[in-house]
Amino acid sequence: MMNYFPDEVLEHVFDFVTSHRDRNAVSLVCKLWYRVERFSRQRVFIGNCYAISPERLIDRFPGVKALTLKGKPHFADFNLVPQDWGGYVQPWIEALARSRIGLEELRLKRMVVSDESLDVLSRSFTNFKSLVLVSCEGFTTDGLEAIAANCRFLRELDLQENEIEEKKNLWLGCFPDSCTSLVSLNFACLKEINLVALERLVARNPNLKSLKLNRAVPLEALQRILMRAPQLVDLGTGSFVLDRDSDDSETYRKLRGTILKCRSIRNLSGFLEVAPRCLPAIYPICLNLTYLNLSYAAGIHGSELIKLIRLCGKLQRLWILDYIGDKGLEIVASTCKDLQELRVFPSDPFGAGHAAVTETGLVAISSGCPKLNSLLYFCQQMTNAALIAVAKNCPNFIRFRLCILDPTKPDPVTMQPLDEGFGAIVQSSKRLRRLSLSGLLTDRVFLYIGMYAEQLEMLSIAFAGESDKGMLYVLNGCKKLRKLEIRDSPFGDMALLRDVGKYETMRSLWMSSCDVTLGGCKTLAKQMPRLNVEIINENDQMEFAHEDSQKVEKMYLYRTLVGPRKDAPEFVWTLV
């Protein structure tokens, strides 16, 4: 029936189909739909920048306006991927610029961005509106100057946790006076900022809804900024201290008054430095908060932290340090009935036994917050009984990431592995998409995952399992698996090579410090030409032993339509 409609009608219908997956599905129906869909697609998501080339992107989607690109593997976040591995955005920006694509939004994660890339970006796309850089590196404040100066209609500049070399502190002043379109600005990862330029910028951008400051913005400046921007919805404070010895009650009183006028704030973060006695100033905001991120607020703990939490009755997402303790989590459980996402970060990652949360806190949360669907929990220990209780209380997990600081710790009560506990989680949360395991684990946990985790897309394994069977259970059972990352686990060639076709159904596989050998990887590469099988060698050890029986320290493989990448450094071998 649909084939009798003119293309414009199809296009109009497709306008309502917004998710990438749905649009991908639409494009597979028939040639006509493929054609209409590709010309009308404006938002493209590329989960692995090496899976496809910029030229093919432009060829298929000439109307692309918003592009998301991801570069390095996830384990790069934990120093497992060496510098100069790759993930350069330069070729993408050059190609898009050459083809006169009307790019308006660019979102990059774990990519290497140079000042030159930013410069070309800023000059090539007249309607460029939004730049979001997450965990990127390779650029300096010079690149930011170009963005500020040249993107006339910039609405969003969001710098999340990037490594940026700070040169002159001028970039913020490069926004012209005519720039009044800003909606979102986040520079929390920088160390310095030009305060005067900042205040002027905020004053002339009345549509600013999201503002995340850095450590260099003192409380006095925050007060003045909030005066100008009471319409903010999303606030990241910078430094939240008043000088100990100076009696700055005037500033404090002004701040309290100003904050009372900020009735729209729903998301609060920052507190990179904080004097707890200043916290009461934000109490009025707490009542309406839906997202609170205190993961950098090492200065808020003890009773001050509890007082704050008790006020946040509408919280849906809470990111916090484990200073909160099990007792504090009980208070969260009784206060935040709408809680959907909880992340508890370790305050003392290398400490011995001082980490403050255990299974008790998690059980309390699960008991009080049945809507919980997303968890990241760094803890001292975990028990099977607790995980079973959590599974029963919260059957709606989409993301469940547990990290026990001692990675092979068994259940401290029974001394058993945590297989049963995680088994309960995957069995009860039928919509689970992401899972990270830790603690003492045998092959059994993987049997459960293969059996029950039908919707699982991403699995992170460390120091777990006993034999190849473990990995096989997962590869055979999890039909929707897209990303599998494994470190320090006894999985070898037998598991790797059992079902080579599986890897073309996935985005990528990472294995480090496992038992796969060079020979096994070579075999895989030979059988699967549409996979790039990359071996990372950081030392010369592989030089003197090109033996196939040698175990491979780090292997990263991914499906691709464009063959081995040409920008691989000398320590990355792509096997063919």
Place this chain on the structure above:
Amino acid sequence: MGITSEQHSSASSIDSSSDPSAAAATSSSSFCAPIQGNNCARIDLSTDLRLGLSISSSYYNDLFPTPTTTTRVQPLNWPPIRSILRSAHLDKALDHKQASLFIKIYMEGIPIGRKLNLFAQDGYDSLITTIAHMFPTTILCPGADRVHSDKYHVLTYEDKEGDWMLVGDVPWEMFLNNVKRLKITRADRC
């Protein structure tokens, strides 16, 4: 395999905060159950951990089923936390947890004094409670009605300028900044 891991620690970008010896320095006391006849194997394991070698859990299972304890020497690049978050907290950890401020505290009439870690308290209430456990008297809380009597004591401190002041008048952080030592004086002296 073992040698590989040890060598690669110099090549990859490991910041000093992930140095296992730093973790060893802040070890807690041992609380593990006695291990039957596996002592030698256990020592090997600790050595392995200190070298940052990766050990699979089956290896652990074979050697001993008891939990790892004493010095929790972390494997390389564990826990999986981003280096930005890691270094932010290490600074704070040094400020709050590992730093201490031990000051002397005397009670009037008792020649031998005690020492007290002010950074281990989180406010005046906690301070008074701790002191109450250390000395045999009732200390009037700051703000309570001043009773001029020789039965009760109050807490005073010597500040940076050498003056003796009543504890409790200024914010806690300001107090920490200025206090040099404490004295429990008779209430009728104030």
